[in-house]
Amino acid sequence: MRTALVIGTGLIGTSAAIALSGRGVQVYLTDEDPGRARTAAALGAGTDEAPDGPVDLAIVAVPPALVARTLAGAQARGLARGYLDVASVKGGPRRELEAAGCDLTAYIGTHPMSGSERSGPLAATADLFEGRPWVLSPTPETDTEVLNLALELVALCRAVPVVMDADAHDRAVALVSHTPQLLSSMVAARLAGAEEAAVRLCGQGIRDVTRIAASDPAMWIDILSANPGPVADVLSEVAADLAETVEALRALQAADEAKRTAGAAGIEDVLRRGNAGRERVPGKHGAAPATYEVVTVLISDQPGELARIFADAGAAGVNIEDVRIEHATGQQAGRIGLTVVPQAAPALTAALREKGWALRQ
């Protein structure tokens, strides 16, 4: 790939453009708002002048609802050899392209699994896609040459290509992204009208479950509007589990012991299926979650405490896999959990003890 045209210079389009420009591709930028294309150009994403002939690859980086129209227009003008879009939903745009009579041999649908709570060209960075999955959904008609252009884009952005059918992609993101978002919002919504005394009892569990409930509603309405069917399907399955769980809890209140036993079995079932599902969530580096140990250290709230602790861990030659800081309620102290491979835990414990740190067993 020597030349590319990015149509739509928001977060994703501009980030891809910066990555391509940084790796020697001549990138042309266009946006329905010329000021945004100019901003992207000023950030080193390429030039906002028009190319003087067809480019190798046109990257359509517009919201899902605009993909078909934008792509059809670009093809009609013969702007590129190959065309792809990067919208977060793949089935709907594909069907719209077919209906619009677009050339599907020159097209591939794609979705980089990257994002940010920020948007627009100013939030763009060359490393946005680094190490993240980038889904490619070729049609049966897609030319091999176009697939290879897409693979080159993914490689230049240092993402990890994952080939997946468009509808399978939409069901997958409904499951791993859209459903967790909505359920996180629903758990958080219960707190909106709660008594202050209850909210004070929040711990790390609810804090983690509701983190993404802080997301931007406007962005999520766009995403969910483009994928309502698959999300409704997964939510309906959750609703069935929820109804059974409420019934199981009511059975736990029964006078009849057999009913209580059945209730406990119902609760156990959902908890065990949750265990099984959680075990499948990829851990570090996309591998199956390894068994780690957590070494917990008490820290005070002073600058340099974390530096000291990591310096001491580093001096012991131990690689920290993950870090969790838990803060105490109402006090200027907290504890930090250092996740390490089990073999490293004794060395880390000994090294930190020797340096005077207070450890939890």
Added chain:
Amino acid sequence: MRTALVIGTGLIGTSAAIALSGRGVQVYLTDEDPGRARTAAALGAGTDEAPDGPVDLAIVAVPPALVARTLAGAQARGLARGYLDVASVKGGPRRELEAAGCDLTAYIGTHPMSGSERSGPLAATADLFEGRPWVLSPTPETDTEVLNLALELVALCRAVPVVMDADAHDRAVALVSHTPQLLSSMVAARLAGAEEAAVRLCGQGIRDVTRIAASDPAMWIDILSANPGPVADVLSEVAADLAETVEALRALQAADEAKRTAGAAGIEDVLRRGNAGRERVPGKHGAAPATYEVVTVLISDQPGELARIFADAGAAGVNIEDVRIEHATGQQAGRIGLTVVPQAAPALTAALREKGWALRQ
């Protein structure tokens, strides 16, 4: 408080005993399994010999279903001046104590909001309660002297006392602890039978939402069995939101534009209520969440990288409020998000850039 009797030497009882012993209280330990009491004594929690007269405070640290029977037995033998329990549910045990004709003037129900994924005396530590809320639920009959003994226990364990009605406590933990647990399990349960390709797309959002789905089912069955009514009530409210959300998603698929608009409004409503609830989750030190900035740094997977980064941050005099490590899929690299107060972000950014770190804007 000069003497205490801990009845039940599991994680909570032994941790309290270690904290009290370490601060000069003479602690006696008993357990229906004498071996566990011996283990606790060996850990420095106190003595497993019987006291030769009534102690100041008896701490009943047995599962919720056994609280009333254990406490009635202890009162019948006149083992202490004051009695409290530490079970995770407060309404049921209180009603059972009343029914059993216990002396409620000498009793106070309490619940330390601490725990661990581990259990038993060997998991106990003196700092288990440090900085955590410890709920006190006095009855109208509770003697002031007994309330003060409980407050002294909380202070010696360095926890933060929160006075709360027993039923209000049970509703609060249903909301902030039991409901998030079950919904986390339900989101994770959807992954149990999912296709491998879908699971590969999991990102940080679902990882956070499903973290507590890894919890021990047996422990949660005990907890939920003691609080089924309030949990079922909160889950029913979530179920109502869920049904409305499914309906809104189906409306988004309608041909009629007015229906689609109504669907989008329904989705927006649940997302906005989620925003409002999330804003109430206490952040660091129990305060309202402050506005922080996140400085994102690319790191390689080498021992010492974290040490270097925290040393460099520490040298800049910047206090890191929180740390989030995001690992790349399938690659030996990741990025680390350092949360700091906004005023500190420019200094941290400059200091890390100067040291050669690659930063995300």
